[in-house]
Amino acid sequence: MFGSPYIFISTDEKRIIDAFGFLQSTDLEPRYTDAQRNTYLFARAKQEFPCYLSVINDQRDYSIREDVQRALEKQSCSRETDSLVSFAHVDQNRFVAKTDLWGIQHHYYYHKGHTFICSNNCFLIAKLVDVRFDEESLFDYLFFLSPNGDRSWFEGVRLLRPDQAIVYDIPSGSCSVTEETDLYNEMTVKPSEDLVDAMSGLYEKASAVLRGVRTLMSLSAGSDSRTVLSGLLGSGMNVDIVSFGGESFLETRKIRALAKARGLKARIYDFADLLSNWTETFHTASLVTNGLLNPFRVHYGNYYRSLEGDALFEGFVGSEFVKGEIAVGAAASECHVAVIRDGLDVGQAIERTLGFLPDAYRSRMQEYIIERYRGVLQPVESPDGKKEFARQVLESVPGRVFNPLHALGCAHLKLYMPFLSRRVLRAVFQSYGVVHYNSLRKDFPGPVKCLIPECMIVKHFDQRLYRSRLDRRVTFAEALELPLLAADPLRRSRVLLEKLTVRGLHHLQVDAPSLRAAAELFLRENSATMEDGFPWGRIEGKHLLSKRCNLICLKQLMKMDLKQMVDTLLKTSTHR
Numbered sequence: 001m002f003g004s005p006y007i008f009i010s011t012d013e014k015r016i017i018d019a020f021g022f023l024q025s026t027d028l029e030p031r032y033t034d035a036q037r038n039t040y041l042f043a044r045a046k047q048e049f050p051c052y053l054s055v056i057n058d059q060r061d062y063s064i065r066e067d068v069q070r071a072l073e074k075q076s077c078s079r080e081t082d083s084l085v086s087f088a089h090v091d092q093n094r095f096v097a098k099t100d101l102w103g104i105q106h107h108y109y110y111h112k113g114h115t116f117i118c119s120n121n122c123f124l125i126a127k128l129v130d131v132r133f134d135e136e137s138l139f140d141y142l143f144f145l146s147p148n149g150d151r152s153w154f155e156g157v158r159l160l161r162p163d164q165a166i167v168y169d170i171p172s173g174s175c176s177v178t179e180e181t182d183l184y185n186e187m188t189v190k191p192s193e194d195l196v197d198a199m200s201g202l203y204e205k206a207s208a209v210l211r212g213v214r215t216l217m218s219l220s221a222g223s224d225s226r227t228v229l230s231g232l233l234g235s236g237m238n239v240d241i242v243s244f245g246g247e248s249f250l251e252t253r254k255i256r257a258l259a260k261a262r263g264l265k266a267r268i269y270d271f272a273d274l275l276s277n278w279t280e281t282f283h284t285a286s287l288v289t290n291g292l293l294n295p296f297r298v299h300y301g302n303y304y305r306s307l308e309g310d311a312l313f314e315g316f317v318g319s320e321f322v323k324g325e326i327a328v329g330a331a332a333s334e335c336h337v338a339v340i341r342d343g344l345d346v347g348q349a350i351e352r353t354l355g356f357l358p359d360a361y362r363s364r365m366q367e368y369i370i371e372r373y374r375g376v377l378q379p380v381e382s383p384d385g386k387k388e389f390a391r392q393v394l395e396s397v398p399g400r401v402f403n404p405l406h407a408l409g410c411a412h413l414k415l416y417m418p419f420l421s422r423r424v425l426r427a428v429f430q431s432y433g434v435v436h437y438n439s440l441r442k443d444f445p446g447p448v449k450c451l452i453p454e455c456m457i458v459k460h461f462d463q464r465l466y467r468s469r470l471d472r473r474v475t476f477a478e479a480l481e482l483p484l485l486a487a488d489p490l491r492r493s494r495v496l497l498e499k500l501t502v503r504g505l506h507h508l509q510v511d512a513p514s515l516r517a518a519a520e521l522f523l524r525e526n527s528a529t530m531e532d533g534f535p536w537g538r539i540e541g542k543h544l545l546s547k548r549c550n551l552i553c554l555k556q557l558m559k560m561d562l563k564q565m566v567d568t569l570l571k572t573s574t575h576r
Contacts, residue, residue: 006043050089071165103162103399225315234461245509455480
């Protein structure tokens with residue numbers, strides 16, 4: 001089953017053996033057992049091979065057996081497929097786990113002495129070995145929005161990097177990790193095909209795989225989801241529109257109008273009860289996504305669990321990250337942007353954004369960030385800066401931004417994210433990626449010229465959508481056909497007109513002020529101080545509020561006992 005938790009354990013430490021003993025009585029099944037060596041693989045999936053499997057853009061163009069064999073032979077796991085495959089399995093007395101090309105579906109591992117543990121949830125490992133939060137990971141989180149590289153939240157618990165595999169030899173107790181794939185090289189050196197041809201190939205295979213399947217399209221008023229929709233319509237796939245939000249929202253009305261004009265069924269999920277169960281939803285979603293879910297996106301948990309269908313196409317944050325069109329506070333942090341765009345040094349950036357932290361804490365953070373990330377923190381407009389920013393975007397943003405959607409959506413749906421196709425992304429990156437320009441902007445989502453790749457795709461697949469109005473108040477046609485100097489004033493005039501006449505768009509289809517109030521209440525009810533190395537300060541600024549909510553939630557999750565944590569994971573990954 002997609003999105004199901006698993007945990008592999010091999011140890012001779014009695015305390016850990018006693019701790020995981022209760023798993024024998026949960027809904028997690030022992031899929032592999034070697035009692036003599038105290039080695040077990042617990043999983044909920046029903047497949048015979050592998051025990052745990054997760055696929056995005058399922059084009060049936062991969063072989064798990066071949067990938068397992070490549071990992072056993074310590075070869076690179078990178079293969080030219082549109083499918084993004086992640087798995088865990090015991091094969092030939094060895095345990096093998098591999099994450100997908102973009103590091104979206106995580107695998108974490110811990111190896112010390114005669115103890116090896118691997119899981120797709122770092123909290124399970126941390127509870128079993130009773131490790132502390134890692135201070136350097138907290139520094140990363142406060143400065144970059146997430147632990148970087150192979151770091152998890154916890155000391156000694158490591159994350160497999162994009163396209164990496166780990167092999168654990170059960171008899172000897174030794175493990176090895178394959179080399180990382182150079183994603184920047186993948187995107188810049190290898191030849192790319194035409195963008196429209198790459199997108200057409202993906203839809204052609206998807207339509208064959210999904211024939212007779214009830215397919216959903218998660219639609220917003222923005223450009224990326226409409227780009228994905230154009231391909232579905234152009235390929236002749238039957239699709240129903242789904243979204244979420246209040247009926248009074250302008251975005252909801254635009255979605256309904258677009259669906260009606262194209263003769264499509266549309267269902268809008270209105271989460272009127274979101275605030276009443278906000279705390280419970282946030283705890284649950286944060287556990288599923290390893291604590292990296294923004295508190296203002298807790299509605300995604302209810303949204304994906306409400307969907308009734310077989311496959312789901314997503315356009316969320318489609319091509320923005322590969323073009324460098326990164327929103328401050330969504331994928332790029334205020335601290336990071338202050339250094340690479342605004343020219344502040346690390347100390348000034350920390351002081352401006354995190355000045356509430358104790359002096360000693362800020363001093364340690366500054367020293368650590370400068371020492372570890374000196375090469376990354378170059379001006380983003382410089383040649384080296386663009387290259388380093390592009391590397392970080394490719395290696396961290398997909399896993400960080402898309403993993404929450406994957407973990408929630410794949411509980412019971414085949415998930416498709418066409419902009420994550422290796423061929424499509426390479427075609428976008430080589431013409432429009434951050435090595436050519438970037439729009440790390442204060443006025444995200446940026447200028448009309450950023451729409452050019454989407455315009456080319458939509459123009460090929462669907463002329464009617466090509467003329468449709470976007471949330472940027474221009475059409476695809478205007479964005480491609482009008483000079484920037486003409487299109488941008490047009491967009492600005494329409495923005496002003498809508499402000500004067502109708503209620504504005506609601507980002508992410510939720511009432512942000514109400515969510516902010518719920519988040520502030522959550523903070524006040526749960527903690528007035530932070531312990532065990534967690535920083536604390538006044539509530540001011542939505543991004544700091546987001547960080548503090550996540551930190552307190554992480555702390556509370558670690559207070560769960562192991563059985564409660566497993567029960568929560570199983571409940572949130574249940575098939576409808």
